Amino acid sequence: MRARGFVVLSGVAAAVVAGCAGAPGTAPADGGTDDATEYGVQATVLQQGEDDPVLCLGGVMESFPPQCGGPTVAGLDWDEVADAQSASGTTWGTGWLVGTYDGETFTLTQPVAAEPPAWAVPEQPGAEEMFPALCDDPYRGGDESFDPDDEEGFAARDALLLAAEGLDGYATSYVSDGSSAFNVVLASGHDAEAAHAALREVWPGWLCVVERDVPTRADTAAAQEALHSEDAGVEVLGSGTGVDGVLEVSVEVASDDVVAAVHEVVAPWLAPEHVVVHGLLRPVPQG
Incomplete structure (x- = not known):
């Protein structure tokens, strides 16, 4: 779920796993992890217990106490961690x-700081920018009086999601209003009008179907499977x-060699412009 909208996903590792990294942003390819570079x-x-503390970059198991793996942290003073707590021999x-x-x-x-430094606060886009409506006439061929929130509406919603994922060239879908304003995206070269007509057979509500220069969901799923092998x-x-x-794609540091390695793995399915590599450890601006 995201603010006012959610992305409909399927396939391997469908959610971007940011671990506990807040809003990592896209790290520039900085050439590597040399000793002089500071990361945030x-x-x-x-x-x-007496083990070295670790930085949880790959996610945290929601047990009590929690568990995680990651690189060792050197120089940590627990007194500087404002929300530190301990249980059963674990401190976090x-x-x-x-x-x-x-x-x-x-x-x-x-x-360790409790508040984000100035360089770490991204400009947040509005919901309309994050989840834009992809057409001007979303009830074309449908029924503007249709109630998506009654029993019939929920059944139609399920049918729509199933039908969308079965479309030839299906890439992704999302809602603009957080619930029922559906936007469906097909990969380049696929027939958006035919797809729209097919989806209208099961969904009379708000609907936009467009074709974009993006890969199919099948290709991104294959690329994900290869990356996680x-x-x-x-x-x-x-x-x-x-x-x-x-x-x-989330990695520890988006260095030149890591970015190149990611592109090499996904090359059979995805063009470079269809992949974004996020470094959870971000180079800190100097000065």
Whole structure:
């Protein structure tokens, strides 16, 4: 779920797994994890007993106490973690962390902060920008008096989602109002009018169907499966498609070699412009 809208997904690892990384943004390909580069992230840190604390980049198991894996954190002072708590020999908390990273150890260079630093606050788009309506006449061929929230409406909604995923060239779909204003996107070269007519057989409500320069959901699913396989040769923390139909891939650091490796794995299915690599550890602006 997202504010006022949700993306309808299917396939392998359908949600982008940001772990505990807040709003990581898209990290530039910065050339690698050299000792001089400082990275920032909002994340959970966790320590079990006398073990070294770790930075939870790949998600946190919602047990009590929680569990996670990740790189070791050096230089951590639990007194600086405002919401730190302990139970059953485990201590954990969240905050904004800045430090250097050598691929195994995240070494803090600043105290853990409870509030986001200025460089970490992205400009948030409005819901209309995030989930735009893709046509001007969403009731074309439908029934504007149709109630999507009664029993018949919920059944029709289920039928619509099933039918949309079965369309030739299906890429992605989402709602503009958080519930029933459906936008369906087909990959380039597929017949949006035919798809619209097919969906009207099961859904008389708000509906836009368009064709865009994006890959099919089948191709993004195949690319995801390859990325998450044991022989991919690149460590991926998560992947998924969003409103724009582009595959988003989460990694620790979006360095040049990691980005190149991701593109190499997905090349049989996706063009470079159809993949965005997010580094959960973001290079911190200097100065």
